[in-house]
Amino acid sequence: MNTTLSGKEAVGERFALASMGQAQRLTWQAVERIAEVIRPGMLESEAQALGKQILAELGMERIWHPLLIRFGANTLKTFKQRSDGDPVLGENDIFFIDMGVVWQGHEGDAGATFTTGADPQMIACAAAAKTLFDRVEAYWREGVAGTELYRYATDQAQAMGWTLNLDIKGHRVSDFPHAIHRGGDLGHFEGAPSPGVWILEIQIAHPELPYGAFYEDLLI
Template sequence: MNIEAKQQVGQSFSIAAMRHARDMTWVAVEKIAAAIRPGMHESEANALGKKLLQEMGMDRIWHPVLIRFGEDTLRTFKERSAGDPTLGSDDIFFIDLGVVWDGHEGDAGATFAVGDDNDMQRCAEAAKTVFDEVARHWRDTGCSGIALYEYAAARAEAHGWRLNVDIKGHRVSDFPHAIYKAGNLGDFDKQPAAGLWILEIQIAHPTRAFGAFYEDLLV
């Protein structure tokens, strides 16, 4: 598929609508995070996420609500959780939402630590730090998606974490983006256009069994 086709959009597409979808998805992430408490099961958190999105008036979910606790923060989107873990008093979790608002796809994710575990707090912060550095590199250099993820791996290592190189970002658009079959951002050999690509960063602690996730629209 040529570059133009990989960055194709529908007739209803607008950057303003993509920004709105992004903003609404972040509001949802924060609302869900504020409602999650130690003692809750992963399944309960996911059900809560769906309920809050419905209350917010979403069009639909375009990918399943994904909330991971503890060791499950190391798992990729397609991997099943290990049972139905309970969030501990000193623990870590992430939220990953893919939601359609006004016909456009929002996709946002972030990690949160509860309690006093310093490593978990630092890990949650580091995922966003690496994301911010990589997004800034995209804005400053206009480099390819491939180069972006090479830079992401280097920045994660510089901060003392391991990047999950199997998580490479993807397209979004007016719904449904899947018809364009554009592949992963990390395999895209040209400059990613603004408002069309989700940069995903998933890192792991070098010795302990947890990680962190952060994703947002490149704009």
């Protein structure tokens, strides 16, 4: 248990940093497993249903936020926005997976973007979301504030030629449920974010074409 966290970083009595790391690993295994079965010709709703089935097979304790799978132009949608229609994944297309799953009482949250086919701009977009995440994560390790992380992310995205969606700025996780602690957004946190309790979210948009990419992971 970690008893040093308080305020917007408060955690419950069951919280353990090692358990957060384990939840992170299990969540990434689930993301990768779902990505492997998503194929061109599949409806977005079909992928979603298949994803839920796979999570159940993997022995998740519960879903703490809805599983989101977005195809094509819906990759521009934020978490709170509904998908437009029920698109079919194309032979040259882009999609992302975003999941929040509880494992052994601790919240995992991960998301990544994938492509089908060989469209170079889509492949570059998916890669750029991960690259930008990695740059911001490295900056976090220097001990900067959460507010500074998203200022830096904005500048880096612009330099890379992409548009950062600032409607999402990361959020809290902990032993379930983290919501009782009301931690707010990472991008509004004025302290240096502690390991194991914050999710860094990166969502970018192509500057001209109707799609984007998403990547998120635990800062640990």
